[in-house]
Amino acid sequence: MNETIKQLLNHRSIRSFTDQQIPQEQVNLLIRAAQHASTSNFFQQYSIIDVTDPAKKQALAKIGNQHYIAEAARLFVLVVDLHRNAKIAEAKGQQTDILGSTDFFFRAFSDTVIAAQNIVVAAESFGLGAVYLGSILNDPQAVIDLLKLPKYTFPAFGMAIGYPNQSPQLKPRLPQENVYFENEYHSAEHPLEDLKAYDHDVNQYYDLRDANRRVDTFTNQIAKAVSGKQSENKKKMMDTLKGQGLFTY
């Protein structure tokens, strides 16, 4: 098994960081690694915002409701970006309505997430730790305002990166047969029975974990999340997207 595979199979999200800064040379390599990932039709429809202003880091930590957001050496926001290409097309006298389509948004979203994962892989190869911050979407409009995101852009998520100050257990993943199918989708007829052993593993994982005393099973977590209340900001996410000129059709 090569080093890259070993690293991928050992991934843990890191949420506690030391004060050590990341050498700028390595930060540049993280961005280069992101840029060398695939993009749909080579349109490169993402941008990366490196949030260094302490007040903005605090604002994002508040939006995400997680103190460690402001404590990482680096805080990136990954932006789905159809704006750059809109400016190019406009400068060439073209209409840009097509960039508001679901199809173009999906391509740009894919570009953004692919680039983001290259940053995580690159960071871990340097011994850094990283965590995706979906929580900044607790209030997408606030992120848009804070980072001055123009028409045809939307924040996908944040990412905190730094030297790990914790070494979490590896979280057990779903059994392969639940996520990997041959030739067609397989819908589970007895999902709870099928996942009984996995539920036990997840429960044990939480029981052993130091950082957090929550003890739960996988299927209980899912049921709770699905039955949970959604905030008003989440309910109106599509309105926020449309406000950015996205998902017009």
Place this chain on the structure above:
Amino acid sequence: MNETIKQLLNHRSIRSFTDQQIPQEQVNLLIRAAQHASTSNFFQQYSIIDVTDPAKKQALAKIGNQHYIAEAARLFVLVVDLHRNAKIAEAKGQQTDILGSTDFFFRAFSDTVIAAQNIVVAAESFGLGAVYLGSILNDPQAVIDLLKLPKYTFPAFGMAIGYPNQSPQLKPRLPQENVYFENEYHSAEHPLEDLKAYDHDVNQYYDLRDANRRVDTFTNQIAKAVSGKQSENKKKMMDTLKGQGLFTY
């Protein structure tokens, strides 16, 4: 520079493959690498369909209008999957309406793309080549029917993987200052002037490329794509998503 970084910076999409098969042990490691990536709230909302049936591979090649789709040793379809968790929640007596929200779709889309990029990184570490197949979204409904994708699922893209039968030039990426900003988004005031040198590089890249005689600049490609006609299937992508129970709000 470590091996992982070298590999990430040397990524090329591979669209021509030898007949050599991929050892099953390696295929399993690709899936394991995908599974060990981060997912939003640990909900693991993606699935991977390994299309081995030659008739289905041909059908996908026809949808994507690219012969190499059927010629790769492996053909995966990456599926945004909120269905599995819907079944779990239903089995626990919960309503699943929340899974039709934009917020949940975005999380599941991110899970899917993050997992996909781990497959690409893992594959390249084995000396394999891969290419994302956004083209299967030429007809999402046909893919849904072909792979029997149930409610709350949607195909994100395909992925062809195999031993490379070509060694393409490295494609020049946008200058870093165009995609990487500090603290806030920077909208280009003079995009064509800013990208003049890059346009020259891209033009030269196409000029030197053997496989394809197209000679163009980056900004011309963008302008053409934005002014291009969209197929009816692309125009109605949101309807197809809604047909899967997604983006209900």
